[in-house]
Amino acid sequence: MRAVRKARLIATAAGALAATCVLAASGTALAKDPGGSQFDVEGNNDGDGGQTLESRIVFTGSTGGGGTDTSGGFTPAEDWSPPACWYEPKWTPDEFADEFRERWDIPHASGVGEAYRLSQDHYINGEPYEDFNKKEAGKGIWWDSVRDEKRAEAGDPAAFACDTQTFWVENGEAPNVENAVTPEILAQLAYARIKVPDTAVTLAPANATKVNLPTWAWLDKAEFDEVSVTASLDVGGVNIQATTTATPVSLKLEPGTPDAETYPASGECTINDDGSIGEPYAKGKADQNPPCGIKYLRSSGDGSFKLQATVTWEVAWTGSGGAGGDLPDGTFGNDQEVVVQEIQSINR
Structure with missing residues (x-):
């Protein structure tokens, strides 16, 4: 019960942090709590179709980003859409430590101190992880959420549904969360990136x-x-x-x-x-x-x-x-x- 309560506190603190950061001065990077899976940075590769920078997925083929004679994506013939958010492996322990510290490098503001303390306890001080699991290096990897940027900007609630905090997965184990990346999810994300020729008969x-x-x-x-x-x-x-x-x-x-x-x-x-x-x-x-x-x-x-x-x-x-x-x-x-x-x- 204590672990569950701790996880809820971290998620609550992350929400407070996000609200605080919105009010930060112009020019200050929007910091997000790794404990709340709140990263949302534009980018990836050219013509990325809305995936966030945090995604490690590589798309090749008829994506329209390579100068080929392609036009646009098509519309599903039924009421269906690819995942608006998903989870994927992101960081080694050292990489997560660097990411964590970078995201917390923000001006002190009301509510940030408590959120930072809770996240430190969770990922550094052994409640439950110690020093970003550096002793487990090579035995697993940190997973986190990724959201479709365009659907997030449009206010689609599905883009914000992956709210499980950053979690550790041992090598060979499958994450016990919905929308953890699989070949089928990759196929669905690829569907959204297909560009087809103009239909000029x-x-x-x-x-x-x-x-x-x-x-x-x-x-x-x-x-x-x-x-x-x-x-x-x-x-x-x-x-x-x-x-x-x-x-x-x-x-x-x-x-x-x-x-x-x-x-x-x-x-x-x-x-x-x-x-x-x-x-x-x-x-x-x-x-x-x-x-x-x-x-x-x-x-x-x-x-x-x-x-x-x-x-x-x-x-x-x-x-x-x-x-x-x-x-x-x-x-x-x-x-x-x-x-x-x-x-x-x-x-x-």
């Missing part, structure tokens, strides 16, 4: 189509293929990874006006055996209906219609130890301007 006619004449639409496999992101973590003997792969499976066409018909009637163009979607127009097919396309029933006048082309991506993952599975499908699309003209006739 090829149209024929290309520049302007005519009323009541079919417009062919397609996506070539060579320009539109699967993408993947790998998330890996190698810290203090914890070495896990997961690769999340998104594969295009269908194209949804929305003409931008109710005065139109789609091919097929559902507007859903499925993927072909060769990985392409739809079929390129070729000479001699003018009298045929396209397997994927649109027929506009009125002109766009002096303007244009906004054709929305949305691709559905099927998502799966594989990870350390043979783990793997499916994640929710994702959708991503964009608008294209389509000019529709009347067919000109000559009256004699």
Whole structure:
């Protein structure tokens, strides 16, 4: 009971410290109590998508941060989102000692002294840890929470749900907390970082189509293929990874006006055996209906219609130890301007 009460006191003190630090003078670093898992520093690597500096996870692949021809992340097709916070291995005993002292290097203010004393007792004075567990160096590592910066800034309560204080984990043991990083959690975090190509379909006619004449639409496999992101973590003997792969499976066409018909009637163009979607127009097919396309029933006048082309991506993952599975499908699309003209006739 005494240990439980001590943990609660530390968490309470950490909250008081956070409130105190908000009132600190401008230019002073926002210090957080390691005992309260309150670190929240922007950064990591370029194009990090909102992870905090404290994360040791490395993301590679189609993240959009390497100058590749990618556009944006997709939207889950169902009510689902990756973890807004999680726990991961962070520090050796010496590293945690340095981190602890750096975070407490702040001006003295009301409430800070008591919080500091409680944290010293907890991590230095043997209640329950002694000198940051330096005698246990090499036998384990300190774990702490990480939150998604963007969701935290948006006020998402889920980003603040990982409030367990910094804890020690022996080598080979699994942390007994919800959202401790696993291959599946890495896969979910990788999902949030996938960047997919722009959904710009090829149209024929290309520049302007005519009323009541079919417009062919397609996506070539060579320009539109699967993408993947790998998330890996190698810290203090914890070495896990997961690769999340998104594969295009269908194209949804929305003409931008109710005065139109789609091919097929559902507007859903499925993927072909060769990985392409739809079929390129070729000479001699003018009298045929396209397997994927649109027929506009009125002109766009002096303007244009906004054709929305949305691709559905099927998502799966594989990870350390043979783990793997499916994640929710994702959708991503964009608008294209389509000019529709009347067919000109000559009256004699």
